[in-house]
Amino acid sequence: MTESQCTAVxxxxxxxxxxxxxxxxxxxxxxxxxxxxxxxxxxxxVCQLTNKKRTSDLLRFLSTKYPLSEHPHVKRVKSTxxxxxxxxxxxxxxEHSADLTCDVIKSTLTEFxxxxxxxxxxxxxxxxxxxRKQYEVATQYWPVNFYENKIITQLLTDSYFNYDDKEIxxxxxxxAIDMALIAKQxxxxxxxxxxVDPVTNRxxxxxxxxxxxxxPLQHATMVCVDLVAKSQGAGMxxxxxxDKFYNCEMKEDEINNDSKSGPYLxxxxxxxITQEPCVMCAMALVHSRIQRVYYGSKHIEGALGSKYKIHxxxxxxxxxxxxxxxxxxxxxxxxxxxx
Amino acid sequence: xxxPQDKSSIDSWMLKSFEFAEEALxxxxxxxxxxxxxxxxxxxxxxxEVNETKNATRHAEIVAIDKVLEYCEEHSEDKTKVFSxxxxxxxxxxxxxxxxxxxxxxxxxxxYGCKNERFGGCGSVLNIHTDTLHQLGPSFQCVDDVMADxxxxxxxxxxxxENTNAPDGKRKIKDNNC
Ligand SMILES: [Zn+2]
Ligand SMILES: [Zn+2]
Numbered sequence: 001m002t003e004s005q006c007t008a009v010x011x012x013x014x015x016x017x018x019x020x021x022x023x024x025x026x027x028x029x030x031x032x033x034x035x036x037x038x039x040x041x042x043x044x045x046v047c048q049l050t051n052k053k054r055t056s057d058l059l060r061f062l063s064t065k066y067p068l069s070e071h072p073h074v075k076r077v078k079s080t081x082x083x084x085x086x087x088x089x090x091x092x093x094x095e096h097s098a099d100l101t102c103d104v105i106k107s108t109l110t111e112f113x114x115x116x117x118x119x120x121x122x123x124x125x126x127x128x129x130x131x132r133k134q135y136e137v138a139t140q141y142w143p144v145n146f147y148e149n150k151i152i153t154q155l156l157t158d159s160y161f162n163y164d165d166k167e168i169x170x171x172x173x174x175x176a177i178d179m180a181l182i183a184k185q186x187x188x189x190x191x192x193x194x195x196v197d198p199v200t201n202r203x204x205x206x207x208x209x210x211x212x213x214x215x216p217l218q219h220a221t222m223v224c225v226d227l228v229a230k231s232q233g234a235g236m237x238x239x240x241x242x243d244k245f246y247n248c249e250m251k252e253d254e255i256n257n258d259s260k261s262g263p264y265l266x267x268x269x270x271x272x273i274t275q276e277p278c279v280m281c282a283m284a285l286v287h288s289r290i291q292r293v294y295y296g297s298k299h300i301e302g303a304l305g306s307k308y309k310i311h312x313x314x315x316x317x318x319x320x321x322x323x324x325x326x327x328x329x330x331x332x333x334x335x336x337x338x339x
Numbered sequence: 340x341x342x343p344q345d346k347s348s349i350d351s352w353m354l355k356s357f358e359f360a361e362e363a364l365x366x367x368x369x370x371x372x373x374x375x376x377x378x379x380x381x382x383x384x385x386x387x388e389v390n391e392t393k394n395a396t397r398h399a400e401i402v403a404i405d406k407v408l409e410y411c412e413e414h415s416e417d418k419t420k421v422f423s424x425x426x427x428x429x430x431x432x433x434x435x436x437x438x439x440x441x442x443x444x445x446x447x448x449x450x451y452g453c454k455n456e457r458f459g460g461c462g463s464v465l466n467i468h469t470d471t472l473h474q475l476g477p478s479f480q481c482v483d484d485v486m487a488d489x490x491x492x493x494x495x496x497x498x499x500x501e502n503t504n505a506p507d508g509k510r511k512i513k514d515n516n517c
Contacts, residue, residue, distance in 0.1 A: 215408060216418075216444050217401065226394055234393035236405075265395050278475060279467060280439030283460070287395035287436060301474050308465070310435070315464045317457060 025166050026325035027294070029155040030305040032312040035130050039137045041123040042071075043096035045105055048117035049077075049089040058091060058112055065108060066094035073128035075143040092142070096121055131156060169294060172196055172272045173326045175206060176296075179220075180274045180334050182244050183208035190334040193220035193273040195228055195266065198291070204231050204269060207245040220273055221281035225288050228266050266290040274331040276302030276324065282310035285320065292321040296331025349450055352376055352428045353485045356452075359386035359399065360430045360493055366391065370493040373399040373429035375407055375446075377421060383407045399429060400437040404444055422446050423477075430490040432483065435460035438467035442476035450482045452490035 049055060059076055068074055078090045093105055102119050109116065124142040129135035132153065135146040154160040161169070172194055179192030191209035196202065205227030210218035218237070227247035229235040232255045239245050255262055266288040274296045277285070282303035285293065293304060293311065303310045304322045311320045352374060359372025363386040375383040385403030389395050407425070411418040426448040427433075433441060433449065438460030441449065449461065449468070460467035461481045469478050 211443075214412065217404060217440055222396060225396055229392055229394040232393045234391070236388070236392045236394045236397050236401075265393070278439065278443075279465075279472070280436050280443060280475075283434065283436035283439065283458070284396045286458075287389075287434075289395070301472050307472070313464065315457075 025170060026328065027158075027161055027166065027169060027323050028325045029160070030309065030311070030322040030324055031152075031155065032309065035152060035156070037134075039129065039134050039141075040126045041141060042126040043121050044074075044124045044142075045093040045096055045100075045102070045119055046078075046090045046122050047093060047109075047119045049091050049115060050117050051115035052089060054112065054115040055089070055091075058115070061109075061112070062091070062093060068092065068094070070095065071124065071126060073144045073146075074124050075145065078143050090122075091116075092124060093119065095124075168201065169272075169323075169326060172203075172270075173274070173294060173296060173331075175203065176272045176274050177327065177330055177334065179206050179208040180331075183210075184334065184338065188212050190338055191220045191273065191275045193224040193271060195224050196270050196272065197268065198270045199268070202248065203246070204228055205245075205247040207243070210243070217280070219278065219281050220275075221271065221277045222284055224271065224273075225266060225284055228263075228269065228288070232263055264289070270294065272326070274334060275299055276304050276306055279303035279308055279310060282308065286310060286313075286316055286318050289318050290320050292323070294323045294326045296324070296326050296328045297335075298324065298328075349428075349482070349485055352426075353430070353450065353452065355381065355384075356428045356430050357486070357489065357493075359384050360490070363387045363399070364493060364497055370497050371399045371429065371431045373403050373427060375403050376426045376428065377424055382410060382421075382425065396436060398434065398437050400427065400433055401440060403427070404440060407444075419445055426450065428485075430486070430493070431455050432459040432461050432463055432481075433468075434458035435465055435467055438465075439472075439475060441479060442467065442472065445476050447477060447479045448482075449479055450485055452483075452485055453487040453494070454483070 049058065062076065074092060076092050080088045082088065094100070105119060122142065125138035125144055129138045129144060129146050130149070130152065132148065135144070138144045176192040176194045179194065180190040183192060184190040189209040189212055193208070194206040195204045197204055205224050207220060207223040207227055209220040210223060223245065226235050226237050227245060231247040231250050233250065250263060266285070268291050270292045271285065271290055272294045276295045276297065276299040278299070278301060295304065298306050301307050305324060311322045356372045356374050360370040363372060364370035368387040368390055372386040373384065374381050383403040383406035385399040385406065387399055388397040388402055407421060408418060410416065411421055422445040425446050427441065427446055428450045430452040432451045432453065432455035434455055435458055451461070454463050456463050458464060468481055
């Protein structure tokens with residue numbers, strides 16, 4: 001299908017073209033849950049410091065006697081200025097625990113009895129904040145260190161992609177939609193996939209879902225990964241020209257295994273797919289060492305945000321980035337009057 | 340567990356799977372082998388072919404599933420029925436991908452050797468075999484720890500040498516934790 005045909009179909013699917021405008025185009029990161037988690041708190045013993053000259057002595061003592069090794073992000077000292085301009089200084093002694101009573105702690109602090117007030121219990125954040133939002137919540141309880149990850153901030157504030165990036169992403173997703181439309185004509189599931197080398201924007205492979213044909217494992221992702229292998233002169237499945245799949249053909253010097261820069265599986269590649277991959281496909285992408293996935297529609301059993309987050313699964317040795325919502329209205333509409 | 344064989348026949352089927360794991364090792368592939376048993380006969384066999392095909396999904400189970408599909412095509416058998424009557428014997432716990440593949444074709448019984456701590460989909464990393472996934476396919480039962488020590492030994496032999504197919508700079512991929 002040519003570019004203009006695709007655009008025509010998209011127009012038919014979505015007469016209101018507003019979703020095709022890059023500036024209104026949604027591209028949402030699918031992050032590990034830890035970036036959106038609420039700030040967890042634990043109880044800690046604190047004391048008021050009445051003689052500030054002895055701050056450093058006390059801190060030195062606490063760092064050996066009660067190291068905050070479980071909570072290295074927590075600052076020991078909290079200074080609060082009251083309305084009459086006097087400053088109160090509180091110091092974290094240690095995490096609260098049932099078998100460590102106030103009296104026990106007091107008995108270990110005898111050399112500081114002249115400079116500390118009574119001991120109390122406060123809530124402190126138990127893990128380091130990963131986002132500015134978590135940081136702001138955490139510091140309402142107690143001062144903590146925050147090392148801002150610029151990429152995470154950009155992702156959360158929708159400033160990771162510029163206009164040109166979004167246009168390119170949209171173009172590749174349109175190619176995936178083209179493949180889904182071919183599938184639809186063939187009474188196959190309307191899911192299309194494209195694998196791209198983002199450095200050159202070269203399309204490495206494109207295909208659609210063939211599971212409803214003769215092979216139940218030929219999901220779009222599985223086929224696309226195999227077409228990448230084909231582009232490197234190998235592969236596991238056979239296809240016919242009637243399938244209208246595509247894979248580029250790497251030159252001999254490009255696929256030479258001795259070369260340190262030669263292609264290896266899907267390393268460095270981006271997958272564009274109209275529907276969220278299932279858990280088999282998401283794990284196939286881990287094995288294939290894909291760098292990034294963009295998908296359109298969500299799926300109830302999808303493994304890149306809906307049912308699982310395989311791309312950031314703890315315990316797996318390769319993680320990849322995932323973005324969803326790309327031309328999702330059109331990807332959703334591919335399913336109307338299917339089957 | 341309702342895998343229909345007694346312990347000694349389970350072991351003898353597993354022993355057969357080891358032949359294919361060893362064949363993988365000889366071919367410089369991760370040594371995992373499997374057989375699919377149907378009506379008390381071996382219907383299909385498989386071993387890792389990842390390096391050979393340059394396709395990281397070419398695990399033993401996928402290879403064997405492909406062969407069953409070919410068999411059903413050739414002999415006009417109902418593939419859904421055949422898969423539902425099959426028992427898989429595999430030297431290592433199926434990974435997350437293969438566990439999902441086994442569900443999507445409808446294999447209902449799996450016997451495996453050692454745990455797959457890195458990728459296991461039948462208890463080690465995730466429980467794909469029993470999680471609620473109606474659209475993917477029926478859940479399946481597992482019998483584990485059948486000749487596990489032998490399977491671990493084979494894997495150790497492989498990992499002592501390195502996967503020579505990965506270019507130097509790409510053996511250790513830095514995790515992108517978002
Ligand atoms: Zn899939
Ligand atoms: Zn596997």
